Amino acid sequence: DVVMTQSPLSLPVTPGQPASISCRSSQSLVHSDGNTYLNWFQQRPGQSPRRLIYKVSNRDSGVPDRFSGSGSGTDFTLKISRVEAEDVGVYYCMQSTHWPWTFGQGTKVEIK
């Protein structure tokens, strides 16, 4: 199975400051169709996960543009340009290139 490793696992941030989460995969996430199926999900306290980003850098409808995704191959990043209080929660990367689909351990974002 593809192992997804996130860092850091805990991220205290000051409102208005940027934040960055790294996600690395144990093998390339480039699919035979040429796409890279790397997704980012946000899970606010007490809520279901919500998809933010799909195929590395495509932002979902309604997701603020302060969220951006980048990367290639085995190395990916989620960036929040200016953290707001509503961004508190756990962020997960997930690869869906290889079966079984696998998630990172999660990164807990909290406000300082």
Added chain:
Amino acid sequence: EVQLVESGGDLVQPGGSLRLSCAASGFTFSNYWMSWVRQAPGKGLEWVANINQGGSEKYYVDSVKGRFTISRDNAKNSLYLQMNSLRAEDTAFYYCARAVDYTVDYWGQGTLATVSS
């Protein structure tokens, strides 16, 4: 509006069975792959199973193969997860999710299955 509503979670003894259901609305259910994803209380996410539009293709994580069965009834816009030979480590919130283009986009609110004596 896409809606996914899970039900069927309960307290069951080890070795027992449980059937989870997911009622879908707001989209053409029969056009989409569907997934089950679980989350042990206070832990991370784990993909469990996928099923294609017609129910002929099914994929499972190794830890549930031979014990869990994913199925669907397109006439009822419903997804199911039959869970047999349950173990304590199967205790989790189980989320139904819509799968599209090799990912999941919409999630339900989850239903809690607790395996304990």
